[in-house]
Amino acid sequence: MTLLEEPSTAIPAAEPPPAVSTQPAAIGDDTPRKVRNVGRTDLFEMAVALCSGVSLAVVLSVVMDWTNPLTLVLWACVGFSVSQWLLVRDRAGSVVATDRLMTSLVWSSGGFAVGILGWMIVYVAAKGIPGLSIGFFTEDMSKVGPLNPGGGAFHSIVGTLQQTGLATLFSVPVGIMTAIYLNEVNGRMAPVVRFVVDAMSGIPSIVAGLLIYTVWVSPDLPIIGKQGFSGVAASMALTVVMLPFVTRSAEEMLRIVPGALREASLALGAPEWRTILKVVVPTARSGLVTASILGVARVVGETAPVLLTAFGSSSTNYDPFSGPQSDLPLFVWSLLKQPNAAQIQRAWTGALVLVSLVLILFTLARVVSNRGARLGGSR
Amino acid sequence: MTQVVPPPYVPGDWVASAEPVAPIVAPVAAPVVVARANGGHLRAERVSAWFGGRKVLEQCSLDMPPGQVTALIGPSGCGKSTFLRTLNRMHELVPGAELAGSILLDGDDIYSPDSSPPSVRNRIGMVFQKPNPFPAMSIRDNVLAGMKLTGSRVADAGDLVEASLRGAGLWDEVKDRLDDGGMGLSGGQQQRLCIARALAVKPSVLLMDEPCSALDPISTRVIEDTIRELSHEVTIVIVTHNMQQAQRVSDHCAFFLVDELGQPGRIFEAGATEQIFTAPRHDRTHAYVSGQFG
Numbered sequence: 001m002t003l004l005e006e007p008s009t010a011i012p013a014a015e016p017p018p019a020v021s022t023q024p025a026a027i028g029d030d031t032p033r034k035v036r037n038v039g040r041t042d043l044f045e046m047a048v049a050l051c052s053g054v055s056l057a058v059v060l061s062v063v064m065d066w067t068n069p070l071t072l073v074l075w076a077c078v079g080f081s082v083s084q085w086l087l088v089r090d091r092a093g094s095v096v097a098t099d100r101l102m103t104s105l106v107w108s109s110g111g112f113a114v115g116i117l118g119w120m121i122v123y124v125a126a127k128g129i130p131g132l133s134i135g136f137f138t139e140d141m142s143k144v145g146p147l148n149p150g151g152g153a154f155h156s157i158v159g160t161l162q163q164t165g166l167a168t169l170f171s172v173p174v175g176i177m178t179a180i181y182l183n184e185v186n187g188r189m190a191p192v193v194r195f196v197v198d199a200m201s202g203i204p205s206i207v208a209g210l211l212i213y214t215v216w217v218s219p220d221l222p223i224i225g226k227q228g229f230s231g232v233a234a235s236m237a238l239t240v241v242m243l244p245f246v247t248r249s250a251e252e253m254l255r256i257v258p259g260a261l262r263e264a265s266l267a268l269g270a271p272e273w274r275t276i277l278k279v280v281v282p283t284a285r286s287g288l289v290t291a292s293i294l295g296v297a298r299v300v301g302e303t304a305p306v307l308l309t310a311f312g313s314s315s316t317n318y319d320p321f322s323g324p325q326s327d328l329p330l331f332v333w334s335l336l337k338q339p340n341a342a343q344i345q346r347a348w349t350g351a352l353v354l355v356s357l358v359l360i361l362f363t364l365a366r367v368v369s370n371r372g373a374r375l376g377g378s379r
Numbered sequence: 380m381t382q383v384v385p386p387p388y389v390p391g392d393w394v395a396s397a398e399p400v401a402p403i404v405a406p407v408a409a410p411v412v413v414a415r416a417n418g419g420h421l422r423a424e425r426v427s428a429w430f431g432g433r434k435v436l437e438q439c440s441l442d443m444p445p446g447q448v449t450a451l452i453g454p455s456g457c458g459k460s461t462f463l464r465t466l467n468r469m470h471e472l473v474p475g476a477e478l479a480g481s482i483l484l485d486g487d488d489i490y491s492p493d494s495s496p497p498s499v500r501n502r503i504g505m506v507f508q509k510p511n512p513f514p515a516m517s518i519r520d521n522v523l524a525g526m527k528l529t530g531s532r533v534a535d536a537g538d539l540v541e542a543s544l545r546g547a548g549l550w551d552e553v554k555d556r557l558d559d560g561g562m563g564l565s566g567g568q569q570q571r572l573c574i575a576r577a578l579a580v581k582p583s584v585l586l587m588d589e590p591c592s593a594l595d596p597i598s599t600r601v602i603e604d605t606i607r608e609l610s611h612e613v614t615i616v617i618v619t620h621n622m623q624q625a626q627r628v629s630d631h632c633a634f635f636l637v638d639e640l641g642q643p644g645r646i647f648e649a650g651a652t653e654q655i656f657t658a659p660r661h662d663r664t665h666a667y668v669s670g671q672f673g
Contacts, residue, residue: 260511264573267469268580269501270528278528282515 045087053080077108121355128352131345136353142315146340153350155316159231159327160357162320163310164300166235167242172292175246182247183254184276201244208240209305217309229311231320234327237305246295253287254280286369293365297358303329328354418445418614419502419583421466422483427643428461431475436461437643438480441633443584448606448615450625450652453635453667458644459618462635463586466616467503468496484584501529504582504613508589510569512561512576519557521572525580539579546612547575548605567598574605578613585609587617591624603628622668626656634664 056079057072066072081101089097136152144151178197182190217233220226227233257280265275281288306312311324312334328350335347421443428436436458443449451459464470466482468489481488489499512521522540526533533539540557544550549571553564561572570590577585587606591599606615606628619625625632632655636647648655648664659665666672 258511260507260509261513263469263472263505263507264511264513264576265524265528266472266496267467267500267505267507268525268528268576269497269499270525271497274528274530279513279515279524283513285515 041091045084045091049080049084049087052083053077055079081105121359124348124352124355127348128350131349132352136346136349140314140316141346146338146343149342151346153328153331153346153353155313156326156328156331156350157353158316158318159234159310159313159320159325159330160300160354162231163234163238163306163325163327164296166232166320167238167299168292168296170235170239171242171246171295175243175291175295176250176288178243178247179250179254180276180281182251184272184280197244197247200240201248203240205237205241205302206304206308209237209308211240212237212305213308228322229309229324230322231310231317231325234306234310234325235320237309238299238302241302241305242295242299245298246291249291249294250288253284253291256287257283286371290365290369293361293368297361297365300358300361301329301354303333306330307333328357417612418447418610419484420445420486421503421584421614421616423462423466424481424483426462426465426478426480426482428458428465428470428479429475429477430461430473434643436465437645439635439646440480441646441649443614443616444631445583445614446610446612447630448610448617448628449631449633450629451616451618451633451635452620452622452625453644453647454637454672455620456644457635457637459635460588461644463505463588463616463618466584466586467505468499469505471496497529501525501580502582503584503586504577504580505586506570506573506577506588506590509593510566510573512564512569512572514560514562516561517558518553518561518564518572521561522575522579524576529580531580543575543579544572546578546605546609547571548601548608549575565598567594567601570594570598570602571605574602574609578609582613584614584616587615589618589620592620599624622656622670626652632656634659634667636663636667 053076057076060066060075061072081104084104085097085101088100133152135150136154137157138154139150139152140155141151141153142155178193181187182194182197212233216227216236217229218226261279261283262275265279266272270278306327307330310327310330312326312330313324314326317323317325332347332350332354335343335350338344338347423439423441423443426436426439427434439458439462441449441462451463453459461470465478470476470478478490481490483489484499484502487494489503513524516524519536519540520527522543523533523536526536526539541550541554544553549568552568553559553572561569564572570593574585574590591602594602603624606617609615610628610630617625617628629652631650632652633649634647634655635644637644648659648661650660655664656668659668
């Protein structure tokens with residue numbers, strides 16, 4: 001008891017009155033603490049490790065006469081990891097050292113992936129930008145000789161928009177309906193359909209092109225006659241590529257709709273089709289839009305199926321239903337093979353436009369899915 | 380300590396046995412047996428249920444009088460929720476689920492060939508364990524979801540929204556933000572939104588599957604008050620693990636029990652709540668409601 005009485009006088013003085021925390025005056029002191037500190041020691045260790053890694057690479061390059069930069073960078077990474085692990089282990093033990101090593105590995109892997117992508121985009125941009133002009137977007141190649149200046153990719157842009165647009169028109173409704181069949185109806189044929197869709201997604205795109213070539217482009221069809229090369233044939237081939245992709249992504253999006261929502265709807269007395277139409281699909285809407293956009297991005301860069309079905313052209317063909325048509329990948333592919341600088345420049349600019357188009361589509365998909373997450377998520 | 384003696388178990392025949400171990404219908408000793416005109420009269424007759432060939436519920440008969448609250452109590456895994464889900468044909472949504480017996484709503488079998496599951500569920504609403512408002516809809520649309528999902532026309536949507544939200548005790552908290560998303564509400568508010576949504580289709584019976592198990596004590600209290608208020612208008616059947624809650628909100632109780640592991644669950648004893656809690660006929664009921672097992 002005496003032990004308790006002694007500090008009892010001190011406690012009320014030491015303890016702040018509980019009301020303080022609720023007073024607005026205290027807010028100023030309320031700065032968040034830094035929990036994850038990267039201190040000077042860590043930075044120093046990293047610098048030393050980096051030095052030893054680079055030295056290792058330099059020594060190896062001299063001793064072994066290696067010149068490939070990629071090899072040297074990899075050896076520098078190995079040297080960095082090992083020396084950092086040893087340094088940290090001596091200071092803080094092997095658990096912390098391994099933790100630090102894994103952190104380095106994960107960070108550098110991520111950096112490597114982003115680096116390659118960034119390098120590719122920068123490279124394409126650097127090669128393509130010199131050929132950018134207003135004319136590139138408004139002129140076609142019909143009146144341009146191989147060595148002349150001018151000309152552009154207008155005919156290919158028209159072709160890309162029409163072909164991917166039609167392919168989207170074909171595959172998005174069918175893909176989403178199939179996904180609804182697979183996930184919501186889940187009938188007896190569902191495993192078979194799922195198997196076929198999976199198998200379809202493994203078809204090489206050139207086979208899709210060959211398929212449309214043999215069943216649509218080349219034969220003399222009854223009633224409609226011989227079709228020949230056309231934009232719509234290309235969009236059919238693209239549909240073969242895009243359909244399984246859209247179906248499986250849409251199915252994934254429907255699968256993450258909680259079953260509780262379906263039950264809630266059914267418990268209100270809603271028939272199943274209304275539940276799908278008014279609860280499941282709206283809840284997954286942003287996901288479905290994302291799935292469609294990613295599907296478009298998947299096929300917009302396809303070359304082989306378009307070559308076999310639309311063939312390519314140097315003049316603008318506004319009618320996707322008859323006559324050869326070009327598109328951007330085909331434009332790039334055909335011009336890059338030419339043995340003169342002007343054509344190769346056009347090809348790089350075409351590649352830049354194509355890459356930008358895909359980037360825009362991906363960004364759009366992210367924006368749409370983020371907005372969906374904000375609306376749908378809890379606060 | 381009271382000795383726990385299980386009553387004799389006669390498979391498939393316990394209802395009709397000479398010495399019934401549980402009454403088929405609620406006894407007349409109920410505290411408020413004033414039969415009100417409001418609410419549907421639900422009655423389960425010899426209901427058995429299977430999941431993929433495994434029997435989980437055996438010969439359950441229970442009378443759920445109109446305008447009153449019936450609580451289903453018992454330890455976990457004894458078939459309370461399954462029984463509740465047979466009452467509005469949600470049971471059959473589970474693949475491999477089967478059922479025997481019949482459920483009568485105001486005398487008509489809801490499982491008869493000429494009644495469709497949507498129309499049954501439209502008359503017998505349900506509130507689930509976890510709040511599940513529709514995330515793609517605003518608060519207002521959530522309340523009206525039942526009307527839209529069944530394709531019925533609403534004469535005055537504003538009035539219906541207000542009446543339903545008032546019925547669920549949520550109106551004052553959300554009246555200024557009816558167009559906000561339903562997911563922005565707290566858990567307790569979301570659950571009351573779900574109650575409002577279920578009320579908007581004007582069901583004659585409301586089934587509640589542990590509606591407060593995911594909520595804090597204050598929200599629980601509000602929902603319990605809501606249940607007491609609502610019992611004047613609809614018949615309520617509620618599954619609960621909380622003995623105090625069963626005592627507070629219900630007029631009748633049915634005690635579910637599994638005799639042995641692997642056996643199907645059955646209604647061990649049913650009666651007026653007061654009787655179940657103060658003078659149960661069986662020792663095991665007494666042991667359960669007084670917290671000695673389960």
